[in-house]
Amino acid sequence: MSTFSMGMAALGGVVLAGVVAWNTWTSRKNTPRQAEAPAGEDPVEPGQRQEPVLDEATPLPVPEKRPALDALIDAIAPIAVEQPVSGDAALAAMPHTRRAGSKPMAIEGQNAQTGEWETPQPGRRYTAFQAGVQLANRTGHLNEIEYSEFVMKAQAFADAVGGALDLPDMLAEVARARELDQFACDHDAQLSFTLRARQAAWSPGYVQQHAVRLGFVPGVIPGRLVLPAATQGLPPMLGLSFDTQAAMADDPTQSALRDVTLSLDVPQVERSEQPFARMRDAAVALATAMEGVITDDNGAIIQPEGLDVIGADLEKLYDILDARDLSAGSPQARRLFS
Template identity: 55%
Template sequence: MNSLQLGLAAAGGLLLLVMLGYYLWLSGKSRPRQPPTAAAVDTHPFEREPTLDIDALDGGFEDPGFVIPAPEKKPALDSLLDVIAPIALDAPVSGDAVLAALPPTRRVGSKPFAVEGFNSSTQRWEAPHAGQRYSQLQAGLQLANRAGAVNDIEFSEFVVKAETFCELINGTADFPEMRREVNRARELDQFASDHDAQIVFVLRARRSAWSASYVQQMATRLGFVPGSMPGRMVLPGASGPVPVLSLNFDAQAALSEDMAQSALRDLTLALDVPQVDRSEQAFTRLCESAQVLAKEMDGIVTDDHGVALPPEAMSVIAAELEQLYATLEQRELSAGSVLARRLFS
């Protein structure tokens, strides 16, 4: 083999090595990003937190050592939100009898149906309990929720359901006038429609996709915990049972036998404004969570149409939310209150 042949062979071998290296690099680049090893995990993730450079979103992102609070007691019927029909009784009735007479389904259409009793001992209205006695009862139907307002048919079904209950406990119901209540339901539904707000940020991968296990690990570092459904994590609140934020990604990836091999290119961060107490500073935490994750995961924050969200856009949203909070409070439907959670559900 002469020198020319040797040179060509060497050049060919070098080219093969270069191509092999390139394909190995390309393969690694396309593989979903994995959680770091234990030695590489930053044990102080909040020491490098980024902040939004806007006055409307001041305040730090505190280490969320939250304890999930116990569910609050079921709210009483309220004339602001419910059709209420008082039920007259010939004599006090036991809680056991009331419970036995309740209908098997506690809904009329898409609206909650409830019966409450005035406890002879505590002198308070409450959901019926066994072993108690009640001198008065009342049946109620929620006027509106996110499924819409009570209509004529649903009101009529409420009357039938309540009268059937009354027959079993020897009571007589006094129903309000249907047209008035249906009009109240429509007005309340219109108000709710005009003042409902659910904010969604999308976090998109710039380059490498993420594995589901990587997303879970990064979210956990910000205080998120597993939610009730696959692909859902939540940030618990300090002032109530409703989570402050939710983080959602593909449920199939979360159910995968090997989550490290799943490939995610986007996830969503969501805030259901009327459901969360104003004191939680939920929008500030939404913005900061999105920016922390974007920085750590090499992503970009966009709206649900893929448009990047600069700090200026977040500032505008923050100002609008302050107006919304004030309006809800004026209507006695403060964000995160029992009534607001019922109406915006």
């Protein structure tokens, strides 16, 4: 073999080795990062729900039970009765659905013993009732058709228990609903950050493993994790979500995620919980641990000073909600902004 031929053969070997190395590097780069299985423990599958372990000696506090109706956000119609009505009779007279169009409605009775308003219960007696329908929620304000449906259901209940229904003026209540809906639209806030991978993609298990370390637990929907509220029964403080199909894939370890979304529904969480600070800390911690960046919905990187501005704006929003008696996390705010 000539020197030229040997040189070309050697060059071909170098090129082939380079191609193999390039393919290997590209394969590793495109392979999503996997969760690390702790020694002696079985890894949690991305689609598997994992309940938080709670100390039975220190149970989570439960929210205070309050009547469902509130004149601030409901149109309320009193129902007078001549004599006490049993809870069993009241329950039998309840409408089959507790909605008027897209608006929740409720009927409460005044407990003959305590004088408190409550949802009718069997074995108790009630000296008065009231029916109410919510003025607004995230679907819009109460309209004339929904109000008419509420009237029919409230009147049917009143007739069944032998009561007299006193309805508020429809036009006045619809006008009040429009005003409340406008306020809600102007002061609703649902924040979200997008965490994007700098280089290697993430597998669902990799994301879940890092999120669990920050207190997140798998939610009911595949591809969603939540940071539970400090009080049992309240909405979660934060949400972390990614592609549902990736979480439900036959082999989730091969699903490549380039981004995940961290979210906060501001009116649903009490101000005292400092949810934005928790959101900010979680975003920074996840971005650092998973080698990602924090961006907005348009893909622009959010700098620390940008987070400061968002936090300052939120404090102003909290003040406005407090002044309207619709403090974030209150039962009224959770109903209005739902």
